[in-house]
């Protein structure tokens with residue numbers, strides 16, 4: 001067991017603590033089948049109190065599967081085949097999520113960690129009013145609350161995400177997509193969790209609504225102090241909202257760094273490719289170049305660097321040796337031979 005971090009300090013004035021709240025160590029997930037899909041491969045990430053950790057990568061690189069593993073929501077045929085996910089409480093308690101089941105797991109999920117998915121419609125029950133869905137959360141998890149208190153709190157939560165509390169009487173189909181997603185966010189925050197995992201929460205919405213909701217999430221995070229794991233394929237967006245960023249490719253983390261470092265000096269050729277694939281949100285126009293080719297089939301055994309077939313800087317070791325995620329001197333973790341001093345001879349010969 002990893003020791004508790006209860007002695008670490010916290011800077012409450014900035015709202016961004018330095019202590020851990022969640023740690024994934026060497027997590028691997030497989031989808032069973034005649035040829036199993038190794039969707040997540042030995043991923044280790046840490047989430048600190050109050051921070052936004054962004055996870056980015058193209059479709060199919062394992063982001064959602066990892067999010068499900070973090071929240072103990074994997075369902076067969078998915079199975080966590082290795083690794084540990086641990087929650088670090090404020091009081092120094094450490095909980096291995098694998099040890100939770102039944103009521104304890106349900107309780108943990110709403111009280112400590114909650115999840116917001118891309119499709120609000122899937123998260124809401126279409127035949128039940130918003131008010132009664134919110135009421136259910138309190139009835140289940142706060143049995144001491146009476147009806148009036150539950151109703152007042154539900155109204156307060158809607159107001160918090162910018163929705164008129166009279167909407168408690170509405171059904172999901174009577175709300176716009178943006179409003180539904182706000183309702184889902186309000187529900188995720190209902191029990192004041194310490195961690196909110198958001199998987200493409202605004203992708204289905206138009207750009208203006210997306211912007212409003214992201215501003216709202218940022219405001220709430222500053223106010224309530226929860227941590228966010230934010231998953232998307234949109235790197236430009238993540239650079240704006242994240243403190244740190246993990247870039248995933250083929251089930252692995254290939255770069256893990258503070259967002260401003262990724263924005264200004266990305267190390268991995270894949271990260272550089274992603275940066276070139278999106279327009280700059282700060283208004284600078286630049287030509288967009290997608291990354292040619294496709295991510296590998298995760299049912300195949302991968303030899304060497306999984307990005308090598310698409311990499312503009314590929315050199316000798318890449319096709320044979322899988323680069324480990326390692327921080328070069330003065331740098332941050334990156335899985336690329338270009339940044340491994342052992343290969344300096346090759347990489348200086350034009351690899352970059």
Ligand SMILES: Nc1ncnc2c1ncn2[C@@H]1O[C@H](COP(=O)(O)OP(=O)(O)OP(=O)(O)O)[C@@H](O)[C@H]1O
Nearest residue numbers: 031037039057058059060061062063064065066298
């Ligand atoms: N239910 C499933 N059964 C089998 N394989 C699956 C299942 N769900 C996902 N996969 C596979 O797992 C791999 C990772 O998928 P995952 O959805 O986690 O990636 P992602 O990065 O979140 O992509 P997206 O952005 O499209 O959601 C892919 O190869 C995908 O085909």
